[in-house]
Amino acid sequence: MVGLERGGGEKGLGRALAASSGGGDMTFKLVLLRHGEGAWNKENRFCSWVDQRLTPNGIKEAQTCGKVLKEAGFEFDLVFTSILSRSIETSWLVLQEMEQEWVQTESSWRLNERHYGALIGLNRAELASIHGEEKVKLWRRSYDITPPPIDESHSHFHEIYNDRRYNYCDVAKEKLPKAESLKEVLDRLLPYWYDVIVPEIKKGKCILISAHGNSARALLKHLEGIPDDEIVNVTLPTGVPVLLELDENLHPVRPHRFLGNQEAIQAAIKKVEDQGKAAAPGKNISVSAN
Ligand SMILES: O=C(O)[C@@H](COP(=O)(O)O)OP(=O)(O)O
Numbered sequence: 001m002v003g004l005e006r007g008g009g010e011k012g013l014g015r016a017l018a019a020s021s022g023g024g025d026m027t028f029k030l031v032l033l034r035h036g037e038g039a040w041n042k043e044n045r046f047c048s049w050v051d052q053r054l055t056p057n058g059i060k061e062a063q064t065c066g067k068v069l070k071e072a073g074f075e076f077d078l079v080f081t082s083i084l085s086r087s088i089e090t091s092w093l094v095l096q097e098m099e100q101e102w103v104q105t106e107s108s109w110r111l112n113e114r115h116y117g118a119l120i121g122l123n124r125a126e127l128a129s130i131h132g133e134e135k136v137k138l139w140r141r142s143y144d145i146t147p148p149p150i151d152e153s154h155s156h157f158h159e160i161y162n163d164r165r166y167n168y169c170d171v172a173k174e175k176l177p178k179a180e181s182l183k184e185v186l187d188r189l190l191p192y193w194y195d196v197i198v199p200e201i202k203k204g205k206c207i208l209i210s211a212h213g214n215s216a217r218a219l220l221k222h223l224e225g226i227p228d229d230e231i232v233n234v235t236l237p238t239g240v241p242v243l244l245e246l247d248e249n250l251h252p253v254r255p256h257r258f259l260g261n262q263e264a265i266q267a268a269i270k271k272v273e274d275q276g277k278a279a280a281p282g283k284n285i286s287v288s289a290n
Contacts, residue, residue, distance in 0.1 A: 061239025066097025117179025
């Protein structure tokens with residue numbers, strides 16, 4: 001289990017603190033989470049809108065996350081997830097571990113992972129050995145570079161766009177993205193943030209958002225005002241809760257904090273970053289380097 005750092009200093013962190021008013025100023029607490037490891041995270045393939053289940057390790061990560069949050073005293077009032085199974089499954093495991101399975105959950109495609117377009121299914125290390133690590137880093141971490149779009153010839157196109165979960169979105173299926181930059185993720189996420197999530201936060205509810213590496217990065221960028229050229233340095237590991245403390249205008253009162261064993265978390269971040277390092281070229285890679 002991931003232990004709590006700073007001599008158990010995280011204990012009580014979440015207690016009665018959805019909204020607190022120490023010194024008269026209201027502080028809202030929000031926990032952002034990237035789901036536990038999924039099958040394609042393990043295989044180092046861009047997963048994006050392909051629906052993949054958690055690995056046994058991903059299940060453990062989600063359970064550990066639940067333990068950390070429980071030990072810190074969090075009591076959630078509402079949970080938001082994407083409509084991808086790995087974020088939903090993660091939220092179930094977290095709530096189960098916290099004995100808060102009853103907490104209401106709402107899911108939206110607007111919290112889905114960034115649409116990686118034609119890169120979906122490709123192995124990052126193999127891609128880096130063909131196009132270079134810098135190019136792969138730009139595709140993965142830049143703010144406004146959109147990868148090449150997916151089209152009908154892609155082996156996962158029909159699996160994604162024929163999936164009936166997308167019948168229930170608030171935009172027509174034909175209007176759903178075919179590739180997204182981080183900026184475009186933020187553009188589709190913000191209406192949901194302001195219309196649905198913010199009003200609940202302002203009611204003083206303690207909220208967990210179980211999402212994805214890039215949908216969570218986009219929201220972090222927005223909330224913390226991270227400049228376009230600095231968001232490239234922000235990477236989120238799987239299954240680690242990120243605590244945000246916001247004032248009444250939803251401005252951060254301090255930088256976000258990863259909860260859990262800080263050494264293990266830094267190692268997990270490095271592991272995600274290293275996924276883009278070049279390996280021996282593989283077969284079946286075809287994406288134009290535009
Ligand atoms: O789409 C994917 O493969 C990863 C992110 O990949 P990177 O941006 O880290 O390459 O998203 P997630 O596992 O959070 O759903």
